[in-house]
Amino acid sequence: MTDRIYNFSAGPATLPLPVLQQAQRDLLALPGVGASILEISHRSKTFAGILDSAKKGLTELLSIPENYRILFLQGGARLQFSMVPMNLLTANTPSADYILTGSWGNSALKEAAKAGPVRVAWDGKADRYDRLPASNQLELSSDAAYVHITSNETIEGVQFREEPETGQVPLVCDASSDFLHRPLELTRYGLLYACAQKNAGPAGLTLVIIREDLLARSPADLPGYLNYQIHADNDSLWNTPAVFGIYIFDLVVRWLQQEIGGLDKMYARNVDKARMLYQVIDSSNGFYRGHARAEDRSVMNVTFRLPDQEREKAFLAAAEHNGLSSLKGHRSVGGIRASIYNAMPVEGVSSLRDFMQDFASRHAS
Ligand SMILES: *Cc1c(COP(=O)(O)O)cnc(C)c1O
Numbered sequence: 001m002t003d004r005i006y007n008f009s010a011g012p013a014t015l016p017l018p019v020l021q022q023a024q025r026d027l028l029a030l031p032g033v034g035a036s037i038l039e040i041s042h043r044s045k046t047f048a049g050i051l052d053s054a055k056k057g058l059t060e061l062l063s064i065p066e067n068y069r070i071l072f073l074q075g076g077a078r079l080q081f082s083m084v085p086m087n088l089l090t091a092n093t094p095s096a097d098y099i100l101t102g103s104w105g106n107s108a109l110k111e112a113a114k115a116g117p118v119r120v121a122w123d124g125k126a127d128r129y130d131r132l133p134a135s136n137q138l139e140l141s142s143d144a145a146y147v148h149i150t151s152n153e154t155i156e157g158v159q160f161r162e163e164p165e166t167g168q169v170p171l172v173c174d175a176s177s178d179f180l181h182r183p184l185e186l187t188r189y190g191l192l193y194a195c196a197q198k199n200a201g202p203a204g205l206t207l208v209i210i211r212e213d214l215l216a217r218s219p220a221d222l223p224g225y226l227n228y229q230i231h232a233d234n235d236s237l238w239n240t241p242a243v244f245g246i247y248i249f250d251l252v253v254r255w256l257q258q259e260i261g262g263l264d265k266m267y268a269r270n271v272d273k274a275r276m277l278y279q280v281i282d283s284s285n286g287f288y289r290g291h292a293r294a295e296d297r298s299v300m301n302v303t304f305r306l307p308d309q310e311r312e313k314a315f316l317a318a319a320e321h322n323g324l325s326s327l328k329g330h331r332s333v334g335g336i337r338a339s340i341y342n343a344m345p346v347e348g349v350s351s352l353r354d355f356m357q358d359f360a361s362r363h364a365s
Pocket residue numbers: 011075076077078079104150152153154174175176177195198
């Protein structure tokens with residue numbers, strides 16, 4: 001294991017080492033099965049057990065109430081940008097409200113606009129998406145089909161700490177880059193979706209948690225794969241699901257339960273990790289400048305700049321040389337982005353902190 005780097009990639013991202021080790025042990029033959037997870041039927045008893053375990057594990061971890069359904073889908077978060085309005089923004093509802101706190105929210109809006117009427121309830125563009133709205137700044141319509149938020153904007157590094165109040169209107173959340181990073185009050189949500197490859201597993205799996213009553217909105221004439229009701233009726237086995245992704249997701253959930261000790265503990269650890277990096281930024285006399293305002297910054301994606309691009313380049317090269325990998329910011333924001341999801345160990349973050357302090361002391365002025 002000596003050749004594993006600390007991988008700060010925004011996604012696909014680092015996975016817990018014990019999960020990878022377990023998958024490696026079982027790759028040729030699952031215990032008692034004699035074949036690999038990559039080779040068995042999605043209708044087999046073995047896979048039924050894995051799917052059931054993943055569902056039960058997630059239900060326990062998030063305390064998912066009985067009137068919610070878990071769907072294991074494909075197509076990434078981007079397919080949800082379309083499926084959400086296709087299923088929920090129906091003839092009986094006038095429009096959907098979008099709160100834009102960064103790049104992904106804008107992408108979600110763009111796709112939704114192809115499916116039906118949409119409204120922007122708040123847009124942080126004027127401040128280059130460095131903050132979240134105050135609750136009195138939201139222009140929500142009381143008869144909207146739903147309100148859409150992006151709980152953590154992966155590119156800009158701003159994150160909701162609390163859900164906005166939406167009254168009777170269902171809250172829909174793209175939680176792709178902070179899913180399972182803290183406990184949630186799920187009753188605040190109508191629908192929550194997340195691609196797996198940031199914080200929950202490999203690319204190819206997308207999770208949807210939907211309040212049961214909303215399934216009734218799915219129009220019967222939607223193509224089958226795009227219809228939530230069909231996936232729910234068939235227990236995510238309408239078509240062949242992302243078998244390997246679900247297997248890894250199940251291992252990640254077990255890791256969170258058994259080795260981390262649940263989401264409260266995971267959140268405490270995530271807050272500690274983020275604090276380590278923000279402390280360096282805040283005490284660097286302006287050498288490092290965080291993109292997001294302090295009160296809204298993300299505990300998952302830490303985004304910051306150096307005084308000039310020369311030093312940013314030097315920073316990235318020296319970091320890579322020290323086994324601190326994939327720290328380059330998204331091209332639209334530039335600078336540096338350290339993605340410190342659940343699976344990034346504390347040691348990885350403290351190595352980065354030490355590196356940042358050392359780099360600043362040698363390159364300031
Ligand atoms: C990565 C990401 C997406 C896109 O996910 P895909 O699986 O590539 O479609 C959408 N929203 C957020 C918040 C993300 O971080």
